[in-house]
Amino acid sequence: MNIVEISKVLSNKTRVNILKWLKNPAENFPPHQDIDHFDDGVCVGYIQDKTGLSQSTISTYLNSMQNAKLVIPTRHGKWTYYRRNEEVIQGYVKVLENEL
């Protein structure tokens, strides 16, 4: 749980939005075809479409979010699905509450 590293992730509007969108995938993304639920999160392509940024940029963003343990990737066939890591996200808020 690294305040500085997580704050760096949150210091970008798009990355904050991605986290928010992932709270409610069904509301923010089209349904997946190969998988009829969002249990493992949302595929990179949908996230990219929603942001309008390039594929490599979004992949880089998701990688930094994964390094900070804010999201968890799961591979299904050729897709990678990302979902929130609620434990870490809530833990971060708690740490701020206590330490900040």
Next chain:
Amino acid sequence: MNIVEISKVLSNKTRVNILKWLKNPAENFPPHQDIDHFDDGVCVGYIQDKTGLSQSTISTYLNSMQNAKLVIPTRHGKWTYYRRNEEVIQGYVKVLENEL
């Protein structure tokens, strides 16, 4: 209350430390001479000494923290004292709790 702007402040170890130190000035800084309490916070010089960074850097940091409304400056003679803005700090944690 801007998540991105405040996160930028928190994405630097020194700035996070300054906020933490200001929670308990009497424990983290020497007593002031012109003022015998810490009601208005801590003067820039003490903060600078504690960090070991240059005067201009600390002044810049404090300015960014003030812009984000995380700290409140008060001038006494030739000194400027900075204290935490608890309302905004707690408010930020609440916003994260709800929105993130």
Next chain:
DNA sequence: TTTACATATCTAGAATTATAGATATGTTTT
């Protein structure tokens, strides 16, 4: 009213982050 002092602002170079095109990797389909 100079001088000294505390802090703020200006300026500039170094370091980091943002962003995307090109390419690589792994998977599925044909």
Next chain:
DNA sequence: AAAACATATCTATAATTCTAGATATGTAAA
């Protein structure tokens, strides 16, 4: 096995942040 597809990584440039020295401003002391 080749082609198509989704994502990751590499490479490079633009933009931003970091940091400090120099300078300016405001206040107090001599």
